[in-house]
Amino acid sequence: MSPELAAAGVALAAVMMYAMFGGADFGGGVWSLLAWGPRKQEQRLALEKAIGPVWETNHVWLILLVVTLFVVFPTAYAVIFEALYVPLFIALLGIVARGAAFAFRHYGQRESRLARQSLQWFSWASVATPFTFGLVIGAVTGGHIEVDGSRVLSGPFAGWLGPFALMCGLIGLLICAFLAAAYMVPRTEGALQEDFRRRAIAASLALGVATTVAIPVAAADADAFASHLDDGRVVAAMAVTALLGLAALWALWTRRTRFVPPLAAATVAGVVGAWGLAQHPYLLANALTYREAAAERITVVSFLVALPIGSLILVPSLWLLYWTFSRDTLRGEEIAH
Amino acid sequence: MEFDSLLSARALMGLSLVFHTFFTPLGIGLPLLLFIAEGLALKTGDQRYRQLARAWTPVVGLLFAVGAVSGTVLSFELGLLWPRFMEYAGGIIGMPFSLEGFAFFTEAIFLAIYIYGWNRMSAFAHWLVTIPIVISSAISAVFVISANAWMNTPEGFRVVGGQVVDVNPWDAMFNAAWLHEAIHGTLASYVVTGFSVAAVYAWLLWRKKPAANARLGLQLAMAVAAVSIPLQIVAGDLAARRVAELQPVKFAAMEGQYETERGAPLRIGGIPVDGETRFAIEIPKLLSYLGYRDFNAEVVGLNAVPKEDRPNELLTHLSFQVMVGAGFALLFIGGWYWWAWWRRRRAEPGWLPGRWLSWALAASGFLSFAALQAGWFVTEFGRQPWVVYGYLRTSEGVTERDGILVFFVLFTLLYVVISAALIVALLKWPHGPKQPERLPGAAGKEAEGVA
Numbered sequence: 001m002s003p004e005l006a007a008a009g010v011a012l013a014a015v016m017m018y019a020m021f022g023g024a025d026f027g028g029g030v031w032s033l034l035a036w037g038p039r040k041q042e043q044r045l046a047l048e049k050a051i052g053p054v055w056e057t058n059h060v061w062l063i064l065l066v067v068t069l070f071v072v073f074p075t076a077y078a079v080i081f082e083a084l085y086v087p088l089f090i091a092l093l094g095i096v097a098r099g100a101a102f103a104f105r106h107y108g109q110r111e112s113r114l115a116r117q118s119l120q121w122f123s124w125a126s127v128a129t130p131f132t133f134g135l136v137i138g139a140v141t142g143g144h145i146e147v148d149g150s151r152v153l154s155g156p157f158a159g160w161l162g163p164f165a166l167m168c169g170l171i172g173l174l175i176c177a178f179l180a181a182a183y184m185v186p187r188t189e190g191a192l193q194e195d196f197r198r199r200a201i202a203a204s205l206a207l208g209v210a211t212t213v214a215i216p217v218a219a220a221d222a223d224a225f226a227s228h229l230d231d232g233r234v235v236a237a238m239a240v241t242a243l244l245g246l247a248a249l250w251a252l253w254t255r256r257t258r259f260v261p262p263l264a265a266a267t268v269a270g271v272v273g274a275w276g277l278a279q280h281p282y283l284l285a286n287a288l289t290y291r292e293a294a295a296e297r298i299t300v301v302s303f304l305v306a307l308p309i310g311s312l313i314l315v316p317s318l319w320l321l322y323w324t325f326s327r328d329t330l331r332g333e334e335i336a337h
Numbered sequence: 338m339e340f341d342s343l344l345s346a347r348a349l350m351g352l353s354l355v356f357h358t359f360f361t362p363l364g365i366g367l368p369l370l371l372f373i374a375e376g377l378a379l380k381t382g383d384q385r386y387r388q389l390a391r392a393w394t395p396v397v398g399l400l401f402a403v404g405a406v407s408g409t410v411l412s413f414e415l416g417l418l419w420p421r422f423m424e425y426a427g428g429i430i431g432m433p434f435s436l437e438g439f440a441f442f443t444e445a446i447f448l449a450i451y452i453y454g455w456n457r458m459s460a461f462a463h464w465l466v467t468i469p470i471v472i473s474s475a476i477s478a479v480f481v482i483s484a485n486a487w488m489n490t491p492e493g494f495r496v497v498g499g500q501v502v503d504v505n506p507w508d509a510m511f512n513a514a515w516l517h518e519a520i521h522g523t524l525a526s527y528v529v530t531g532f533s534v535a536a537v538y539a540w541l542l543w544r545k546k547p548a549a550n551a552r553l554g555l556q557l558a559m560a561v562a563a564v565s566i567p568l569q570i571v572a573g574d575l576a577a578r579r580v581a582e583l584q585p586v587k588f589a590a591m592e593g594q595y596e597t598e599r600g601a602p603l604r605i606g607g608i609p610v611d612g613e614t615r616f617a618i619e620i621p622k623l624l625s626y627l628g629y630r631d632f633n634a635e636v637v638g639l640n641a642v643p644k645e646d647r648p649n650e651l652l653t654h655l656s657f658q659v660m661v662g663a664g665f666a667l668l669f670i671g672g673w674y675w676w677a678w679w680r681r682r683r684a685e686p687g688w689l690p691g692r693w694l695s696w697a698l699a700a701s702g703f704l705s706f707a708a709l710q711a712g713w714f715v716t717e718f719g720r721q722p723w724v725v726y727g728y729l730r731t732s733e734g735v736t737e738r739d740g741i742l743v744f745f746v747l748f749t750l751l752y753v754v755i756s757a758a759l760i761v762a763l764l765k766w767p768h769g770p771k772q773p774e775r776l777p778g779a780a781g782k783e784a785e786g787v788a
Contacts, residue, residue, distance in 0.1 A: 053453040056405050056445040060438070066412045067431070067438045074427025081416030081423075082736055089744045092413050093751060099406030100755045107399040108762045118758070150424055156738060295428025296504040302432060310439035317446045317469075324450060324457070 003300045007072040008283070008290040010307065012276040014065035019175060019272050020265045021058040025051055027180025029098065029126020030173065031199060032119065042192055044119070047180070050187060052106055053325045057318070059099070072300050075150050076283040076293035083145045083152045083284075087135050087160050094129030097121050127173065134172025138165030141275065143224025143285040164222040167214045174210055175268050178203035182248065182264035186257040187326070193257070200260070201252050204267075208245055211271060224285035228278040237277050241270030343732050345741035346418040349748060353410050354717075355710060356752050360404030362709060364444075365474040365523065366530020366561070367397045371451070372467040374557060379464055385550045389557070391455065392549060393534075398452050399762065403755065405445065410748075418741065422724050422734030425501065429494050430487045432506040437480035443473040475523055482522040485716065486514035490583050491725050513583055517576040518716070524569045525712065529705040531562025532667060535674075536702025543695035552689065555698075556678075562701075563671040570664055574627070580719075581628035584726065585637035586646070587719035590653040592624055593617065594638045601625045601636035606658055609650045612640070648721040656714035663708035670701045 028047040035043045051058075070077040081088060101121035108114055139145060139159035146153040159165060181200035188196055218226040228234055248263035250256075281289045294300055371390050378386035412434075415423050447469045454463055487493075493509030494501050535558035541548040542555065581588040589595070593604050593614035601624040607617025625634040639647050673694060681688040690698060720726055724734040 053449045056402065057442070057449060059405070059409070060442045060445055063409060063412055063441065064438050066416075067435045070416065070423055070427040071431025071435045072428075074424050074431070077416050077427060078420035078424035081413070082420040082738060085417045085736065085738050086740075088413060088417055089747075092410055092417075093747060095409055096406045096748075096751060096755070099409075100403050100758070103399050103402030104758050104762055107395040107402075109765055112765075114758055114761055152737070156740070295431070296502075299428045299431065299504055299506050302506050303435060306432070306435060306439075310436070314439060314442055314446075317443055321446045321450055325453060 002291075003297065003304055004072070004290055004294040006304055007068065007294070007300050010304075011065060011068045011073070012272070014061055014068055015276070016269045016272045018059075018061035018065060019268050020179065021054070022061055023130065023172075023176045023268065024179040024183050025055050025058040025176075026098075026126045026130040027176035027178070029123050030177045031180055031196075033123035033127060037195065039192055039195055043195060046184065046188055046192060048106065050184060051102070054321065055099075055102060057321060059095070062095075068303070071303050072295055073283060073290065073293040074295055076288050076290075079147055079150055079152060079288055079293075080140060080284055083147070083154065083158070084136050084139055084160060086156050087132050087139070091129050091132040091136070094125040094132060098125035098129060101125065126176075130172045130176045131169040134169035135160045135165045137172065137275070138162070138168030138222075140283075141168070141225045141279060141285050142222040143287075144222075145284060145287060147284065147287040162221050163217050164214070164220075164225070167210065167217045171207070171210050171214060171271070174203055174207040175271065178207050179264055179268060182252070183261050185252070185260045197252055197255070197257075200264070201249065204245060204249050204252065204264075207267075208242075208249075211241075222285075224282070225278055228280070231278070234274060234278045237270065237274035241267060241274055244270050342737070342739065342741055343735050345745050346735050347731070349741060349745040350414055350418055351717075352745065352748060352752065353407065353414055354713065356756075357404065357407040357411060358710060358713060359706065360400050360407060361478070362526035362529035363397075363400045363533070364404045365478055365526035367393060367400070367534075368448075368467055368470040368474055369527060370530060370534065370557065370561060371397070372464070372471050373561070375460070375464040375467060377557075379460060385553055386557075387460065389550050389554050394452055394455070396763070397448070399759075401445075401448055403759065405441075408441075418736055419724070419734045420736050422729060425729055425734070426488075426725060429491075429501065429504050429506065429509045430484050433480040433483040433487075433510050437477050437484075440473045440477040440480060444470055444477060447473070475526075478523045478526065479519040482519045483510050483512070483515040485522075486518040487512045488724060489518075489587075489716070489720055489726050490514040491728055496728065514579065517572070517579045521569070521572045521576045521712070524565055524572055525709050527561055527565040528569050528667065529709050531558050531560075531565055532670075532698075532705040533702040534558035535562055536699045539690060539695050539698035542689055543692070543699070552687075555690075559671065559674050559698075562667070563675055566664070566667050566671050570668060573661075573664065578628060578630070581636075584719070586639065586642055587648060587653070588628060589637055589639045589641075590648045590650040590719055591657040591715060592636075593650060593654040594624065594636055595640050597635065597638040597641050599625065599635050600633045601628075603627060607654070609654045614654070646722065648719050652718045653715055656711040656718060659711035660708050660715060663704040663711065666704055667701055667708065670697045670704075674698065 028051045032044050032047055035041075037043075066077075069080075098121070101118040105115045105118040105122060108118070142159050142162060142164045144154065144159035144162060146158070178200060181196045181203055184196040185193060185200060215226075215229065218229070244263060244267040248260065248267050251259040251263055279285065281291065283290050283293050371393065374386045374390040374393075378384060378390070447466055451463065451466045451470060454466060458466075487509050490513040491509070492512040493505040493507070495503045535555055538548070538551045538555035538558065540546075542551050548554075577588070577591075580591070590609075592601075593607055593609035594601055595609070595612050595614070600622040602619040602621045603623035604614055604617035604619055607614040609615075622632040625636055626632045628634065628636055639650055674690065677690065677694055678688065689695075722730050722732070724731040
């Protein structure tokens with residue numbers, strides 16, 4: 001395996017981590033928006049408590065992805081960001097609005113107008129941002145962006161508003177909703193747990209349908225992606241993902257709550273992994289391979305050397321964080337504040 | 338003035354940087370205050386120090402959160418606004434950015450443990466948690482500043498036939514400007530934090546607002562401020578000498594020096610336009626001395642290079658004057674406070690700053706931010722028209738896309754809304770220190786018992 005391929009693997013891993021952690025975080029906002037029924041406030045408070053300690057960390061995966069792109073694949077970073085500047089700017093506005101709104105609600109005075117308005121901003125931005133990131137993934141995969149060398153030829157709206165991109169946007173949103181609800185199941189009790197369990201089941205079914213429908217849509221609208229679907233490795237990855245999804249559904253159905261989060265996370269990692277395999281060898285479908293986009297060898301190697309050294313600090317710290325806060329059972333009571 | 342892509346992109350990048358730079362110094366400096374306060378509580382057994390740290394915690398959380406998202410904006414905008422620059426430079430200078438990613442990650446993790454760790458861990462363990470936050474936040478700053486330094490003094494590559502070759506990311510990282518920029522830029526965070534926290538407490542005390550342990554908070558913040566401001570001025574002198582050596586044209590713009598001359602005068606104030614710096618107070622030969630430690634050293638003037646290779650001397654010179662002026666004013670206020678305290682400490686144990694000193698302390702918060710922002714203006718305006726000094730012009734690094742102005746307007750609106758909300762949230766904070774037990778996530782027994 002060449003260092004460039006290994007680095008592309010790191011970028012894919014960053015997407016996976018962002019989907020598994022950041023996705024659940026966005027999903028928290030989605031369910032805050034969709035909170036209904038007699039336990040509406042309890043649902044929102046439990047979600048907020050779950051997100052609180054980890055939300056910043058969840059979003060650092062995005063920064064790690066961006067940084068990996070611009071260190072190791074500067075041409076891809078430049079071309080993708082220039083080509084897709086409109087949806088990326090929109091996602092960025094969403095990230096800022098969401099992060100600031102969460103902080104105001106969480107650290108500010110609970111019963112203020114500011115807190116109520118912040119909840120609205122937070123919820124809507126939590127829907128818009130992952131949907132827009134899904135559009136970007138769809139556009140990167142769909143093969144509608146034309147490039148000459150590192151110059152972008154196609155227009156500002158190319159690739160991210162087609163049927164396949166919209167499908168990817170929907171899948172992005174469903175991934176978030178599924179993960180958030182699934183992660184909440186073992187951390188809640190009683191009726192509140194039942195609320196999240198039902199939501200997780202609904203979201204997992206919707207995600208299953210959406211990912212299945214995406215295949216014929218890709219065949220019609222995204223040749224670049226569809227042409228890789230007969231690759232044995234991609235088919236195998238998709239089959240494993242489908243099994244993981246079914247296992248997650250089984251665990252939800254039979255109330256084996258402990259198994260729900262790892263299976264849900266593995267399913268999402270599978271979806272991202274299958275997508276990544278189908279992208280090979282392109283970073284931008286039909287336009288830019290990871291070899292063409294790579295920086296000089298020494299930069300790639302330095303990055304790969306720095307990575308495990310950084311992880312020596314990072315992994316135990318992350319473990320400490322999640323270990324400290326995941327043992328709590330979240331009740332929908334007022335936060336002692 | 339036409340708002341073309343270049344101007345829109347520069348305006349949006351500038352806006353995003355200025356907004357971000359309001360939060361970063363506090364994200365670096367406040368952890369140091371937490372470290373000191375909790376450390377003093379352990380050492381002296383005085384629980385008021387711990388209450389102070391506790392009262393600051395939600396503020397740290399809020400400011401860090403807004404700082405983190407505004408930093409994400411920058412990591413995107415490098416690609417969205419400057420794709421040609423990143424294509425050129427990403428592989429050379431990406432290394433400090435990726436290391437910064439790790440440092441920032443560590444900071445985020447331990448800050449979360451700190452904020453939510455009240456009542457979950459022993460006082461000693463909680464103090465220990467502040468150490469990685471202090472270290473990783475300072476290291477983050479050093480890495481990011483190293484990337485900025487490279488844009489000023491690019492090293493670690495060669496250009497052959499328009500292609501970048503022979504890249505050495507480590508040489509690029511430890512370029513000629515990184516050390517003085519890193520020291521000056523990181524110390525600035527402690528200066529800003531010290532004076533702005535002091536400003537808040539001085540204001541609360543003067544207006545007799547209810548705030549717990551305000552005198553102690555003022556004392557602690559002023560200790561950090563008083564240690565960091567003289568160091569910062571020494572570091573500034575070092576930075577200026579390095580700039581004189583490495584980027585003489587930038588130095589000339591900072592000082593409003595048009596003609597190349599021996600024994601150049603230092604100009605205080607003044608307006609450099611049309612080839613002449615008017616209305617400045619000139620001190621003979623001092624500029625030569627400050628730049629080169631020789632009263633008769635030759636100082637290169639702006640006229641030595643063609644107009645299209647010069648920065649905007651008016652913006653650079655005025656920003657530099659604001660930075661230096663504010664810096665010395667802060668030194669004076671710091672000295673005034675401690676001198677007043679030292680004279681009264683025995684006679685009046687409950688001594689509070691008087692009217693004029695209170696006003697000066699309140700002003701010092703604004704002055705410290707003015708100095709910090711103006712300092713960045715000096716670096717950034719002074720580097721123009723280059724994005725990679727001497728190699729790539731800013732106009733060559735910009736995106737070819739249209740409509741950037743639309744996003745500039747949208748981000749301006751969003752930042753106005755966030756700033757307004759932040760002011761509303763922080764103005765309510767005087768009621769925070771009054772009730773130090775009220776903390777987010779502090780769902781522990783102690784907090785519930787009190788509440």
